[in-house]
Each structure stands twice: as structure tokens, then as C-alpha cells.
Amino acid sequence: MLSNICTGAIKGIEGFAVSVEVDIAPGMPNLAVVGLPDAEVKESKERVTAAIRNSGFDFPLKRITVNLSPAELRKSGTQFDLPIALGIVAASEQLSETAREKLSNLLVLGELALDGSLRPCAGVLPMLISCKKLGKTAVIPPANALEGQISAAPFITPHTLRELADYLEEKIPLSNVQLSYVPPTEEPLQPILDFSEVKGQALAKRALEIAAAGGHNVLMIGLPGTGKSMLAKRFPGILPPLTQEESLEITKIYSICNLLGKSRLLTNRPFRDPHHTISNVALIGGGSTPRPGEVSLAHNGVLFLDEFAEFSRSALEVLREPLENGQVTISRAKETVSYPARFTLVAAMNPCPCGNLGNPLKPCTCSPMQINRYKNRISGPLLDRIDLTVNLNPVKFTDWKQETQGDTSAQIRARVLTAREIQKKRFAQTATTANAFMTPAQIKQFCPLPPGADRILEAAMRKFGLSARSLDKILKTARTIADLENKENIETKHLVEVMQYRPLDRKGVADL
Numbered sequence: 001m002l003s004n005i006c007t008g009a010i011k012g013i014e015g016f017a018v019s020v021e022v023d024i025a026p027g028m029p030n031l032a033v034v035g036l037p038d039a040e041v042k043e044s045k046e047r048v049t050a051a052i053r054n055s056g057f058d059f060p061l062k063r064i065t066v067n068l069s070p071a072e073l074r075k076s077g078t079q080f081d082l083p084i085a086l087g088i089v090a091a092s093e094q095l096s097e098t099a100r101e102k103l104s105n106l107l108v109l110g111e112l113a114l115d116g117s118l119r120p121c122a123g124v125l126p127m128l129i130s131c132k133k134l135g136k137t138a139v140i141p142p143a144n145a146l147e148g149q150i151s152a153a154p155f156i157t158p159h160t161l162r163e164l165a166d167y168l169e170e171k172i173p174l175s176n177v178q179l180s181y182v183p184p185t186e187e188p189l190q191p192i193l194d195f196s197e198v199k200g201q202a203l204a205k206r207a208l209e210i211a212a213a214g215g216h217n218v219l220m221i222g223l224p225g226t227g228k229s230m231l232a233k234r235f236p237g238i239l240p241p242l243t244q245e246e247s248l249e250i251t252k253i254y255s256i257c258n259l260l261g262k263s264r265l266l267t268n269r270p271f272r273d274p275h276h277t278i279s280n281v282a283l284i285g286g287g288s289t290p291r292p293g294e295v296s297l298a299h300n301g302v303l304f305l306d307e308f309a310e311f312s313r314s315a316l317e318v319l320r321e322p323l324e325n326g327q328v329t330i331s332r333a334k335e336t337v338s339y340p341a342r343f344t345l346v347a348a349m350n351p352c353p354c355g356n357l358g359n360p361l362k363p364c365t366c367s368p369m370q371i372n373r374y375k376n377r378i379s380g381p382l383l384d385r386i387d388l389t390v391n392l393n394p395v396k397f398t399d400w401k402q403e404t405q406g407d408t409s410a411q412i413r414a415r416v417l418t419a420r421e422i423q424k425k426r427f428a429q430t431a432t433t434a435n436a437f438m439t440p441a442q443i444k445q446f447c448p449l450p451p452g453a454d455r456i457l458e459a460a461m462r463k464f465g466l467s468a469r470s471l472d473k474i475l476k477t478a479r480t481i482a483d484l485e486n487k488e489n490i491e492t493k494h495l496v497e498v499m500q501y502r503p504l505d506r507k508g509v510a511d512l
Contacts, residue, residue: 001023001024001091001092001093002021002022002023002091003021003022003087003088003090003091003100003103004019004020004021004022004087004103004104005019005020005022005083005084005086005087005090005103005106005108006018006019006020006083006104006106006107006108006131006134006136007019007020007079007080007082007083007107007108007109008079008107008109008127008128008130008131009073009075009076009077009079009127010076010077010123010126010127010256011073011335011337012337012338012339013126013249013252013253013256013292013339013340014126014130015123015126015127015128015129015130015131016073016130016131017107017130017131017134018068018069018070018075018080019067019068019069019070020066020067020068020080020083020084020087020108021066021067021068021069021087022064022065022066022084022087022088022090022091023064023065023067023091024060024062024063024064024088024091024092025062025063025065026062026063027062027063028063029061029062029063030063030064031045031048031049031064031066032063032064032065032066033045033066033068033084034065034066034067034068034071035066035067035068035069035070035071035075036068036071036072036073036074036075036334037068037075037076037080038074038075038076038288038289040076040077040078041068041075041076041077041080044078044080044081044084044112047081047111047112047113047114048081048084048085048088048112050114051081051085051112051113051114051115051116051161052085052088052089052116052161054114054115054116055115055116055160055161055162055165056162057089057092057094057161057165058092058094059088060088060092064088064091066084066087066088068080073335074289074334074335076289077121077122077123078111078119078121078122079109079110079111079121079122079123079124079127081110081111081112082108082109082110082111082112082118082139082161082164083108083109085112085161086103086108086161086164086165089161089165090103095165095168095169096169098169098170099165099168099169099170102168103168105136105137106136106137106138106139107128107131107134107136107137107138107139108138108139109121109124109127109138109139109140109141109144110139110140110141111141112161115160116160116161116162117159117160117161118141118142118157118158118159118160118161119141119143120141120143120144120258121141121144122255122256122257122258123255123256123258124140124144124147124148124255125147125150125151125251125252125255125260126252126255126256128140128147128148128151128153128155129151129153129252131153132151132152132153137154137155137156138153138154138155138156139155139156139157139158139164140155140156140157141157142157142159142179144157145157145179146260146264147255147260149264150248150251150264150265156174156177156178157177157178157179158176158177159177163176163177164177193230193233193234193237193409194234194237194408194409195231195234195237195238195406195407195408195409195412196406196407196408196409197230197234198227198230198231198234198406199227199395200227200393200395200396201226201227201231201392201393201395202406203390203391203392203500204220204227204228204231204390204392205231205406205407205412207220207388207390207501208231208235208238208346209238209412209415209416209484210388210477210480210481210484210501211235211344211346211387211388212235212238212239212240212344212412212413212416213415213416213419213420213435213480213483213484214387214419214423214434214435214436214476214477214479214480214483215344215433215434215435215436215437216344216387216388216435216436216473216476216477216480217323217344217345217346217347217385217386217387217388217436218344218345218346218347218386218387218388218389218390219308219347219348219349219383219386219388219389219390220232220346220347220348220349220389220390220392221348221349221350221351221389221390221391221392222348222350222351222391222392222393223350223351223355223356223358223359223392223394224350224355225394225395226392226393226394226395227392227395228306228348228392229306229348232273232302232304232306232346232348233271233304234409235271235302235304235344235346236268236269236271236301236302237409237413238409238412238413238416239269239301239302239344239413239416240413240416240417240420241267242266242267242268242269242300246300247265247266247267248265249299249300249340250266250270250299250300250301251265251266253292253296253297253299253339253340254266254297256291256292257291257292257297259297269300269301269302270297270298270299270300270301270302270343271298271301271302271304272294272297272298272301272302272303272304272343273303273304273305273306274294274305276305276306276307276310276311278294278311278315279315280312280314280315280318281293282294283295283315283318283319284318284319284322284328284330285328285330285339286330288332290330290332290335290337292339293328293339295319295322295328295341295343296328296339296340296341298341298343299339299340299341299342299343300342300343301343301344302343302344302346303343303344303345303346304346304347304348305345305346305347305348306347306348307348307349307350308347308348308349308378309349309350309374309375309377309378310349311377313377313379316377316378316379316382317379317382319345319382319385320381320382320385322341322342322343323345323382323385324385326340326341326342326437327339327340327341327342328341342437345386347386349378351371352364352366352370352371352374352375353366353370353371353374354366357371359394360394384467384469384470385469387436387473387476387477387501388477388501388502389501389502389503390501391503415484416484418484418486419480419483419484420434422483422486423435423483426446427442430442435476435477435479435480435483436476436480438476438479440472443472443475443476446479447475447476447478447479447490448489448490449475449490450489450490450491450492450495452492453490453492453495456492456495457471457474457495460499470502474495474498474499474502475490477498477501478490478494478495478497478498481494481497481498482494
């Protein structure tokens with residue numbers, strides 16, 4: 001007999017419907033799963049066999065063929081356990097005709113334990129959102145109930161395979177498999193880190209304020225202990241809040257990676273700070289079965305790369321595409337997937353391997369060749385994609401001892417929000433969300449140069465060899481500074497301020 005169960009799968013961060021077709025025919029006992037299943041799906045055969053038997057059903061000793069359609073798309077994940085098991089029970093006529101008819105109205109997702117109980121699976125949220133148009137009631141594990149609530153799709157949450165079968169047979173009421181209310185779980189409170197706690201470094205604070213106001217990338221260079229990490233960790237506290245759309249998009253990514261935890265909806269901007277020994281795949285995403293990397297987990301948030309020059313050259317070079325396009329495209333022999341990766345890069349590095357280059361009290365022990373090799377790990381094309389570079393000087397004792405506080409994170413954030421509101425009105429009805437992401441046409445429209453600025457930029461381009469991308473970034477950053485001052489047009493002083501945040505254009509990284 002043949003049965004057909006609807007389930008879901010993931011491609012990129014979007015879900016799609018999959019039909020689980022189960023056919024039972026006379027022959028040597030065998031369970032074959034076809035339709036481009038990966039290792040996780042192939043291993044489900046052992047879990048499904050044990051779960052069916054331990055749920056009180058008979059496992060048919062016949063030739064069982066399971067087809068996952070559409071067959072041309074690769075299937076991964078453990079959510080196929082429950083639909084395969086339910087399909088085998090239905091095809092072996094261990095469910096009544098009435099129960100089998102109800103299966104056509106269900107979207108079944110869930111991993112099975114050996115005793116037949118349902119365990120959570122990854123990617124439930126994007127699958128439910130994408131499959132809502134099918135008009136089916138979802139069957140999901142109780143541990144994924146919060147994702148069901150976020151999706152706003154109808155769902156039930158049986159605890160076991162047997163409980164689901166009893167519900168279909170109308171042996172138990174709907175209330176037994178439907179959670180009437182799941183209290184929303186908020187994200188854990190973040191540690192209170194304030195910019196006022198950072199002593200001195202007024203220039204770096206100003207650079208980070210500009211970065212937050214316009215979505216610009218920042219590189220901080222300074223001696224150890226000058227506050228680079230302190231500043232970076234306080235940077236998320238001055239960013240604008242997530243919109244509903246941004247929050248849902250981030251939650252979908254974390255759902256796919258099974259990192260959602262008990263949070264109902266991610267409401268804090270991500271802050272990812274991978275170690276410098278991270279592999280290319282872990283940073284950018286990929287693998288035999290593509291998965292999002294750190295750049296996608298930092299989407300709509302911050303990617304902090306401490307010890308920037310200690311990352312492998314190949315790992316840094318893979319950042320070019322997401323920094324330029326805001327997404328990552330991963331191609332494999334069987335499929336190509338894209339993940340969003342629109343983040344703000346905050347990088348920090350020492351001036352040399354020992355960290356003492358330029359320190360008036362501790363001599364640098366590095367040779368010129370070591371210093372050049374260290375700094376040249378960061379290529380010119382990558383530096384070209386960084387809007388703001390700032391040098392941090394050692395904190396003076398008078399600054400460290402000073403009791404008066406500088407601007408708090410709340411004060412800086414208020415100015416950032418005002419600038420973002422200006423940009424929101426400017427880019428209304430477009431896909432652009434901040435000045436850093438302006439298109440060439442928008443730069444031409446919203447960044448007219450003040451009188452005499454042409455000569456300044458032309459002289460800088462000839463003297464320092466600025467690329468066209470560098471000039472665009474200068475104009476975008478100047479537009480952000482003008483927004484912070486609530487100026488309608490860019491002024492010459494804004495361009496002059498931007499140039500002080502681009503010392504690498506003037507000197508080159510090996511000369512700093």
C-alpha cells in the first residue's frame with residue numbers, strides 16, 4: 001500500500017515542502033530511502049525502526065521504499081524521522097481509513113527517540129513560515145512550540161508517535177496534543193556595558209558613533225590595553241533596535257543552526273566574536289551540507305574580529321563578498337544556497353606581533369620583516385572595504401584617574417537613533433537601510449559635494465592612490481557625519497573629518 005505525508009526541508013534560510021512517499025511491497029525485508037537524503041536522513045532508518053516497535057506498532061517485514069520528493073533537491077536534517085515512521089504505519093494499514101484521510105491535512109516535522117518520543121529538530125521556524133500557504137496543520141515536537149507560535153501557523157505538539165496516532169484515531173481529544181499557551185521567553189539580559197566606562201579614546205568613541213549611525217565598518221589599531229575590546233563590546237549598546245522584519249530574519253537563521261534556545265524571538269542585535277583560529281567554513285558557512293557561518297549569525301548585528309591580523313589570510317579574504325554584497329553564496333556540486341550576511345564589521349589589531357610598536361616605554365622586539373609580514377596579512381582589497389580606521393593611543397594616567405564620565409551609551413545611542421531616523425526617511429520605499437549601503441545612484445543623489453570639495457578629493461585621489469570604492473566610502477561616511485549634525489548637505493569639514501579616519505590611505509598598513 002502507498003501513503004503520502006507532507007513535511008518540510010531547508011534551502012538557504014527558506015523552507016520548502018517535501019512529500020514523503022512510502023510504498024510497502026512483498027519482498028525481502030528492507031527499508032530504502034531515496035530522493036537525495038544526506039547522512040542524517042539515512043541514519044533515520046534505525047531510529048524509525050526502533051520507534052515504531054517501541055510505540056506498540058508492528059514493523060512490516062517487507063520491502064519498504066521511502067521517496068523524498070522533489071528528488072532533485074538534497075534533504076538534510078532529522079525532521080524526516082516522524083513523517084517516515086507515520087508513513088510506514090499508515091502504509092501498513094495500522095491506522096484506520098479515517099485516520100489516513102486526516103494525514104493529508106498535516107505537515108509533519110520531528111526527530112524520534114528510540115522509544116517513540118518526539119525530540120526537537122532544527123529549522124522548524126523557516127519551514128513553518130514557508131509552508132503556511134499550504135493551509136496545513138503542523139505537527140511539531142513540544143520543544144519547538146515557541147517557533148510554532150512565532151510562525152503564526154496552526155500546529156499541534158504530540159509528545160510521542162503513539163500519542164499522534166491516537167489523536168488521528170480520535171482516541172484522545174485535541175487538548176492532549178495542543179499546547180493552549182506557552183509563556184513567551186525573552187532573551188537573557190545582556191551585561192550592562194557602557195561607553196562611559198572607557199577612559200580616554202575620544203577619537204575611537206567618535207568613530208564608533210559614526211559607524212553605528214551609518215552602518216560602517218571599523219578597524220581599530222592600538223597597543224595592548226588601550227581599550228579596543230572594551231569599545232567593541234560596548235558597540236552593540238549604541239545600535240538602533242531591531243525591526244520586526246530583522247528580528248524574524250535573525251531568528252530563522254538561529255533556528256536553522258539549532259541555536260535558538262528558549263528565546264521566543266531574538267530581539268537583541270547579534271554580537272559574534274569568533275576566535276582567530278576559526279576555519280574558513282566556520283566563518284563564511286558551507287560544509288558538505290551547507291550551513292550558515294559566523295558572518296550569517298552576525299546578520300543585522302556585529303561581527304567582532306579581535307586580533308584581526310592573526311586570522312589566516314584565506315579566512316579574511318572570504319569576507320570580501322559579504323562586506324560588499326551583504327550575502328554569502330555557497331556552491332556545491334548538487335546545489336547552490338545563499339545566506340544573508342549584512343553585518344557591521346568591527347576589527348581590532350595590534351601594530352606589530354609583540355604589540356609594542358610605537359610604545360614610548362616598551363621597545364618593540366620585532367624585526368621590520370616581521371612587522372611587514374604581520375600587517376600585510378590584511379590585503380588592500382579587504383582594507384578598501386573598511387570605512388573607518390582609528391589609531392588608539394595609550395591611555396594617560398590623568399585620563400585613567402579622571403572621575404568625570406564621558407558620554408554614556410544612552411546619550412550616544414540617542415544621537416545614533418536621530419541620524420537613523422533621517423536615513424529611514426531618506427531611503428523610504430527602497431531596500432537601503434543605512435548610508436553604508438547606498439547604491440551609486442543614491443550616492444549621486446544624496447551626497448552632493450560642497451563648493452571646492454572636488455579639488456580636495458581629486459588631490460587626495462592622485463596623492464594617495466584612492467580607488468573609486470574609497471571615494472564612495474568617504475562620501476557615505478561624510479553623509480553620516482552630516483546626519484549626526486542634522487545637516488541637509490555634506491560640508492567640507494565633514495570630508496576633512498572622514499579623512500582622519502582613513503590613515504591607511506595616506507600611509508599604507510605596513511608604514512603604521
